[in-house]
Structures are given as structure tokens and as C-alpha cells.
Amino acid sequence: MIDVTGLIARAVAEAGVESGVVVAFVPHTTAGITINENADPDVQRDILAHLEKLVPERGSWRHSEGNSDAHLQASIMGSSVTVIIENGRLVLGTWQSVFFCEFDGPRSRQLHVKVI
Numbered sequence: 474m475i476d477v478t479g480l481i482a483r484a485v486a487e488a489g490v491e492s493g494v495v496v497a498f499v500p501h502t503t504a505g506i507t508i509n510e511n512a513d514p515d516v517q518r519d520i521l522a523h524l525e526k527l528v529p530e531r532g533s534w535r536h537s538e539g540n541s542d543a544h545l546q547a548s549i550m551g552s553s554v555t556v557i558i559e560n561g562r563l564v565l566g567t568w569q570s571v572f573f574c575e576f577d578g579p580r581s582r583q584l585h586v587k588v589i
Contacts, residue, residue: 474517474572477506481556481571481586482563488588491561498553498585503543503577505550506584511570524549524576543577550574558588 477497485495499506510516524546534541554571557564565571573584 474574476511476570477573477584478570484586485558485588490558490588493558493589494555495558496553496555496587497571500583503540503547504582505547505574506554507550507572508554508569510568512568540577546576
């Protein structure tokens with residue numbers, strides 16, 4: 474889980490939008506994005522550990538590439554988040570950050586950010 478909050482905040486600042494929304498989209502089937510706590514790194518470790526328990530690497534998967542778990546974990550996390558912008562800043566809770574979630578890497582990845 475990689476904290477991309479700063480990257481998204483920079484895109485908002487560069488766009489000069491004072492009030493609106495920003496959408497962050499991950500165009501990959503084995504990576505996702507989520508908003509969660511960034512104050513305690515154990516939260517990230519707990520999320521990843523529980524995802525591994527819910528969707529183990531080895532299973533009765535029919536997809537033959539060996540990354541079925543990554544596809545399912547990415548689907549659970551989702552491919553986009555939307556954050557409100559007020560006064561030119563992201564409206565996030567005190568402990569919230571936006572995390573890019575890699576489930577089949579490392580790989581070269583993209584994150585698309587659209588400020589509206």
C-alpha cells in the first residue's frame with residue numbers, strides 16, 4: 474500500500490480548483506485504490522494480511538496465470554476513489570489517506586487523477 478495522497482493533493486493545487494471533486498483511478502486488474510488510516514502502519518499491515526486470508530494465493534482458481542488472488546483482492550479494494558475539494562484542499566478525515574494497492578508486483582503502474 475503506497476500513500477498517494479500528496480500526489481493527488483499536488484494535482485488539485487496545480488489545477489487551481491477551490492471547490493469540486495478529484496477522482497483517482499487505477500487502470501489495472503491486479504491493483505486497487507482505497508482510503509483508510511495512515512496514522513498507524515499496522516492498519517495497512519492488517520488490511521493486507523486479512524486480504525491474504527480472505528483470498529489466498531493458492532486456491533482452486535481457474536485463471537491460469539497464477540495471479541487470481543491479485544484480481545480478487547483488487548476487486549475488493551476497487552479501482553477508483555472520489556474525494557471532495559473545499560478551499561483548494563482535499564476533504565479527508567484526520568487519519569485518512571489515499572492508498573494505491575499493489576497485489577501483483579512490483580510492476581510498472583499508472584494512476585490517473587482527474588480534478589473536476
